[in-house]
Amino acid sequence: MINVYICEDDPKQLTQLKHLVTTAIVAHQLDMQLGLACQKPAELRQELQAHRPQQALYFLDISLKAEVNGIELATELRAQDPQSKIVFITTHSELALLVFKYQIEALDFIIKDAPEALAPRIERVLQVAQDRFAATATDVNDYIEIKVGPNLRTIKVDKILFFESSANAHKLILHLDDGQVEFYGLLKEVPALNTAFYKCHKSYVVNLNKITGLNKALRTLTLTDGETILCSLTASRYLVKKGFGH
Amino acid sequence: MVFFLTQQLFLFVLIKLVLRDHSRKIYNGLFLILILGLSFGLYTSLKLWLSIILVILYLLYVYWHRRVLSQSIIITMETHILSLISAQLAIGLSHQPDWKLTIFIGLQIIVISLVMFILMHTKLSLTFKTYRLNRYLAALLATIYLAIILVSDWQYQPETWFINLVILFVLAGLLTILYMEYLKTVKTRYQIEKQSQQMQADARYLSEVETHYNELRQFRHDYQNMLISIEDYLTSDDLPGLKTYYETNIKPVSQQLMTDKYHLEDLSRVQVKAIKSILFSKLSYAQAHHIETHFELKTPFSALAVNDLDVVVALGIILDNAIDALMGHPDGKLMSGIFVDQQNVVFMVQNDTYDKLPPIWQLQQRGFSTKGPDRGLGLAHLNQIVERNDQMILETRQLGTLFLQQLTVKRAKNND
Structure with missing residues (x-):
């Protein structure tokens, strides 16, 4: 009711x-x-x-x-x-x-x-x-909530490409299909928010559903919008096992 | 002899380190062999001249990497001085001659690891970005180096190492002070320029307010006249007459009150002068170019936790981009506003977009611009400002045909 x-x-x-x-x-x-x-x-x-x-x-x-x-x-x-x-x-x-x-x-x-x-x-x-x-x-899993300045934002997981730690220790940058949002948070707490999030590098947490390519030699991931991000050795092995990078 | 060869070996490693060159190509080995060979063959016959020849060789090697003469001289001299000082220190510290090689190797290892540590953990550069400063520094270092080797007269004498060290420290200190002063003048010049810009904008704002005030006075006068006319129509019960009077005289006025130029009234609530100036100068510029411009602020705010200059530069970039996008599109709208809550002040700027924009990560790349080369430093610079300020948060969105940027800045803690 x-x-x-x-x-x-x-x-x-x-x-x-x-x-x-x-x-x-x-x-x-x-x-x-x-x-x-x-x-x-x-x-x-x-x-x-x-x-x-x-x-x-x-x-x-x-x-x-x-x-x-x-x-x-x-x-x-x-x-x-x-x-x-x-x-x-x-x-x-x-x-x-x-x-x-x-x-x-x-x-x-x-x-x-x-x-x-x-x-x-x-x-x-x-x-x-x-x-x-x-x-x-x-579908609680389809959304995550983050606090941006004074507002609590509900964001669709579907729109999220990846999270990036900024040069500034407390800030994270959330990369979306249609923009970027900065917020205060810790990168290590991000993977717990949704099962699709995977920490692929010490400064990146990627949305697994948005990966279009994996370059094993350069250790980079290409995402749906064409941007490439770094990927650690362990992560690239894990992702290959998961069937990415073909 | 062995000592001299060791010195050259460490010198070479130090130069490679400073150049941040980790390649192991064959010419490096050849160069080292040449240096060591020359040292070995000519050590006894040439003495002082050998040092000079070696310095020139090193200089050529560095120049081959850097391709800028002044920078090469600086790097060569810096490394040579470091090496010389360690050598003299080793000689000075050892009471017995057989110890000096061990002490020297120890010192060099300490110096190299220190340099390595500093280079790996900072973005420190051993040369300046300004060409003129580099030239002065190169000349100065060369003089110091020559002075040291001439004073110590090629053979290291125990009493000179201490004097050399003192001279070097004094010079290094002087250099640092000079550089600091230089930075200070540059900064002051920049601030003065900013202030004069702000004063100009303030003056324009004031004259704008005056114009509005005069219009208001005119309006009050008209308003009284209108009331008298309405009263006339009412006392004579002339309703049709009142109707035509309303249509012809009052309605146009009320529409006029809605026009563009009153859309910036809320600027009077911005109490931070620098911010008011930048907003007014950019927004009135947009209005002057026939862009429909809005600004809203309901709650005044005073101090921000971030230095005003950074906020001003950031807002300037955001507004410039918005205005750029709207130029030549008469139906486009520039919406801006400030929202204030207990902890934060949120600056919002939104504009219509007409060209299909590439993804935002491309827009942010240095040198990328939709307007051709030599531009596009805007968003990259904006990111830099936001990155260095802990208390600033930026959001950039493309919502359909709207481009929205939202800058959240923490408010300063109130003292009262």
């Missing part, structure tokens, strides 16, 4: 949202219930302290007229429960703001200036949330 929470400071919009969410749950027979609909973050915190939900979905207004805004509240909620899903309710002009989009990995942004589109959008996002929870329950 997924608990749905709504926090929106405008009473009229709050009632509307509450109504839309409950009707969608009933209409599509979703495995969800409305936990609380409130105007103040404090009320939400109290409720969460009393009943800690297993799976939670939050609808948060970005500009709450309270001591914290929606983004800060979301950060707080995520810190307590990294698995929780968050949907932001926002105005069009707020959505244009870049900062909001990247700070929290939000499930969706719902624009409240367009009331006619609200109902289908909420139905869809509830459905998506349910699917995601179902998926994470079975």
